Structures are given as structure tokens and as C-alpha cells.
Amino acid sequence: MTATLLEQPTGESWQQELLRRDSEAFFNQANTSPCPIAYVKAEGSWVEDAAGKRYMDWNGNNCHNLGYGHPRVVEAIHEQLANLPFVPRGYTAETSILLAERLAKLWPGETARVSLVPGGASAVEIALDLARVYTGRTKIISFYTSYHGRSAGALSVSSPAKGRSPKLEPLVPGTMFVPPFYDFARPDASEEMAQRSLQAIRDALEFEGEIAALIAEPIRNGPFLPPDGYWAEVRQLCHKHGTVLIFDEVPVGLGRTGKMFASNHFGVIPDVTTIGKSLGGTALPIAAVIADERLNCSPDLNIHYYTHDKNPLTAAAGLATLNVLEDEGLCQRAAQLGTEYLPELQRIGAANSVVQDVRGVGLMFGIGFAGVNGGEVATAFVNTIREEGLIANGRGGNQVTIAPPLNIDSKDLALGLEMVDRAIARIAN
DSSP: OOOOGGGOOOSHHHHHHHHHHHHHHSOOOTTTSSOSOOEEEEEBTEEEETTSOEEEESOGGGOOTTOBOOHHHHHHHHHHHHHOOOOOTTOOOHHHHHHHHHHHHHSSSSSEEEEEESSHHHHHHHHHHHHHHHHSOOEEEEETTOOOOSSHHHHHTSOGGGTOOGGGOOOOSOEEEEOOSOOTTOGGGHHHHHHHHHHHHHHIIIIIOOEEEEEEOSSBTTTBOOOTTHHHHHHHHHHHHTOEEEEEOTTTTTTTTSSSSGGGGTTOOOSEEEEOGGGGTTTSOOEEEEEEGGGOOOTTSOTTOOTTTTOHHHHHHHHHHHHHHHHTTHHHHHHHHHHHHHHHHHHHHHTOTTEEEEEEETTEEEEEEOSTTHHHHHHHHHHHHHHHTEEOEEOSTTEEEEOOOTTOOHHHHHHHHHHHHHHHHHHHO
């Protein structure tokens, strides 16, 4: 008989058994195979693997803004599960309505409509469809090095440089890629890159014409921030040409950068915002599309036609997440802790020649590794810091992102930075 969760053994041999079974049960693919460890339990900022070793999770795929097992999220899920876990498509429930109303109120625009979906890629697909229907156009502008999801439509606006295999083509036609406002290899070239990016956007809007939407992360997951005035100029250009501005905040929204929406840093209101990942409270998969009221223009079309589009169970997790973010002041806390600890992280980086640069906003920090072998060094850092007891996000190339939960204990945050210091020192030697 297969052991239950409570009866499972522990130890390195058990972990290796789980990893072997994982590799034989699931499709193998880049970026997720093979798995380095198997999780068995988690609480707050900490997780434990099948061998009994504990780690702080500063990766979480940006789903873990509240950490693991926040009691208010767990309670909300239990209560909803016991009373009303599902409604069929075409019906509704108060919990789902409450979440939509709350998101519309939090969004910086004056009036908004909302769609709830199972994941970020679906949210991006809906945002693109809304833009096409609203404008009557089909072309999309996106950035080189962008990533917006793995479904066909989302992958179509994601950069070929981010693992988009030609074997998956044909995808949805009509995407034009322009230079972004950042350069992974040249962090000091932000102003130069921003001007190059703006000119490419101007040219695309002016000479290509008939552009339905421009989609981008307002703060590139990493994090990479544009120079002052960049998004204001893009907003003006999109307005001038009747192009819908979509901000994909699936990885960077909901307090991660120190504000509820990353766009709030720039005083720019997009036409559409997508959020996800952390909306489910590190528990359930849910994402959302929030759009200006005028994009409510497709009542005769099935743009938002999902089996779980108003699922009350995932909505309960989302509502609890928003309550915790606001009641515990986690956006403000992320901003405060980021301001406090970024200089320490930059000091660590400056003391080691293997580090190219250290960036941060809120509780999202990025480390770039120097040299032609920066990608190999980044991989070594991710593996080394996991040995130290911290899980980081190797983003490919020379970049690594570390993103603690927003409610992390200050002592744990300081401990994590000590692990970063030791790991960098180890790979430098």
C-alpha cells in the first residue's frame, strides 16, 4: 500500500526515490526537469524537502507573497470549500463578485471590469482578445526578451529568446518585437536602451499602423525599472495612435514591488492590467484581467468563456489575499524592507568581482553575474545557495532573482542575506 502523507518516510534515499518517480511520471521539459528536491511541507517563509532539510523559499515563482499557509487564506479556503466550492459556467457566486469588485476598486483607473481565470497565460490571452475586439485591429507590439506565458496566444507575444521553440509554430501571427528598456548584460545602459526602445515604439505605431495593443511588464521581472518618464511617453504614444496599453503584472503585482500595482510607481494608468500568481495566496491558481470600462465591448462574444472563470473557491483565496495585503500593510512593508536591505545586498555584490550588478525594488532583488560565463556562474550560485538553505530563481542567462515573502520575519531576511553572502563568496573562490 502506498504510504499516506503522514506516514511517508524521510531521508535522502526517499527524496531520490521521489525525484526518480517524478522524472518517470511527468513530461520532461526545459527549466523544470529534473527537479533538484521534493517538497513535503511548508510554513511561512520555510519549506522542507523529503530528506528533512529546511530552506527559505525566495523563489516561489512569485506566487508566495504571503508565504506558505497563511492562516487567513487557509481559513477562507476551508470555509468556501465546505459551503460552495464551484459554480458552473454562466452562473455566479457572491465570493467571486466580491473579488471582482475589490480588484476594480484597487485598480488605479476610474472604472473597470474584471475577468477571473485559472492562470496568468489565460489572463494575457483575454487581454489581447479584448484589445483586438475593441480596436478592430490584430497587430501587437511586445518586447524582445519578454515572457507572458506558455499558451499559444501568450507565447506568441513572448520573445523567441525566452525558449520559444520553432517546433511550436505556427503561433498567432501579428506580433512585432521591439527593444526593451533594459539590457541584461549592460545594466548601466538604461537611459540609452530606453531611448532606443521609445524610438522603435514610435516607428512601429507610425509606420506599421493599425496596432491593437502594446503589452509589457511595467517593471521587468528581475527586476529592471525604466528611467523616469519612459512609461508616461509610451502611454501618450498609445493614446495618440488608439493602441491599447496592457501591463502584464502577473509576476510583479500585488505588493511585490512595494505598491499594490507596479504601474503605481510611474503614475501611469494602463488600459488593461493582468495579475495572477500571488493572487491565490500561495495556495490556489487564479489570475485576473482588470480593464477600463470602455473595453466591455464584447457581450456577443465568448472571450471570457472558462469553466472556472468565476470559481468561488479560488476567489475566496484571492479575496483573503487582498485582505491580508491591506490589513497587514504588506505593500508598505515590502517598500520599507527593500529600502533597508538593498544597500546591504549591493555591498555584498560590490565586494565580489563575479557580481555584475545588484538591483531591487520592494522585496524583489536581482543579481547579475559578470563575464562571458555569467550564465554558468548564475547557475552555480543557484545551486550553491540552495546548499546553504535558500531557494533562488535562476532566470536563465546571467540573472538570478531573489524574492522573499512580503511578511517574512526580519531575522529570516537578515539570515537569507547571510546565505547570499556565503554563496557568492563560495563561487567567487
